[in-house]
Amino acid sequence: QVQLVESGGGLVQPGGSLRLSCLASGFTFSNVVMSWYRQAPGKEREFVAWITTAGGSTFYADSVKGRFTISTDNAKNTVFLQMNSLKSEDTAVYYCRAVRGPSVTWGKGTQVTVSS
Numbered sequence: 001q002v003q004l005v006e007s008g009g010g011l012v013q014p015g016g017s018l019r020l021s022c023l024a025s026g027f028t029f030s031n032v033v034m035s036w037y038r039q040a041p042g043k044e045r046e047f048v049a050w051i052t053t054a055g056g057s058t059f060y061a062d063s064v065k066g067r068f069t070i071s072t073d074n075a076k077n078t079v080f081l082q083m084n085s086l087k088s089e090d091t092a093v094y095y096c097r098a099v100r101g102p103s104v105t106w107g108k109g110t111q112v113t114v115s116s
Contacts, residue, residue: 001025001026002025002026002027002098002103002105003024003025003026003105003107004022004023004024004096004097004098004105004106004107005022005023005025005107005108006020006021006022006094006095006096006107006108006109006110007020007021007022007023007110008020008021008110009093009094009110009111009112009113010111010112010113011113011115012086012112012113012114013114013115013116014086014087014088014114014115014116015085015086016086016114017082017083017084017085017086018083018086018112019080019081019082019083020036020080020081020083020094020096020110020112021078021079021080022034022036022078022079022080022081022096022107023076023077023078024077024078024079024096024098025077027098027100027105029053029072029074029077030053030054030074031052031053031054031100032052032053032054032098032099032100033050033051033052033053033098033099033100034050034051034052034053034070034072034079034096034097034098034099035047035048035049035050035051035096035097035098035099036048036049036050036070036079036081036094036095036096036097037094037095037097038090038092038093038094038095038112039092039093039095039109040089040091040092043092045095046061047061048060048061048064048068048081048094049061049064049068049070049081050070051070051071051072051079053072053074056071056072058070063089064083064090067083067084067085067086068081068082068083068084069081069082069084070082079096081094083112086112086114087114088114088115089114090112090114091112091113091114091115092111092112093109093110093111093112094109094110094111094112095107095108095109
């Protein structure tokens with residue numbers, strides 16, 4: 001069964017940091033594009049960052065560039081999102097996505113709340 005499970009969300013103060021994890025199972029982690037998206041209340045889901053498991057190329061949304069870092073541990077089938085200098089506008093449910101050829105898989109999300 002193909003599955004993505006996110007973890008690491010929580011409540012953090014502005015300026016703080018969190019690291020999200022996404023554990024993949026049920027498929028080979030090689031040659032996959034892994035992405036993070038987020039959806040704030042009342043807004044559409046938006047792209048945050050992607051990484052290729054073969055080669056490690058990355059790309060970020062302008063809103064998170066310089067603050068967030070996406071990475072993988074291919075041996076553990078896991079993708080991470082290190083989030084630093086968090087702002088209130090980063091509050092959202094964060095989703096992991098895997099694209100393998102024509103197949104797209106989403107996780108169920110993890111809540112990140114940035115508030116004092």
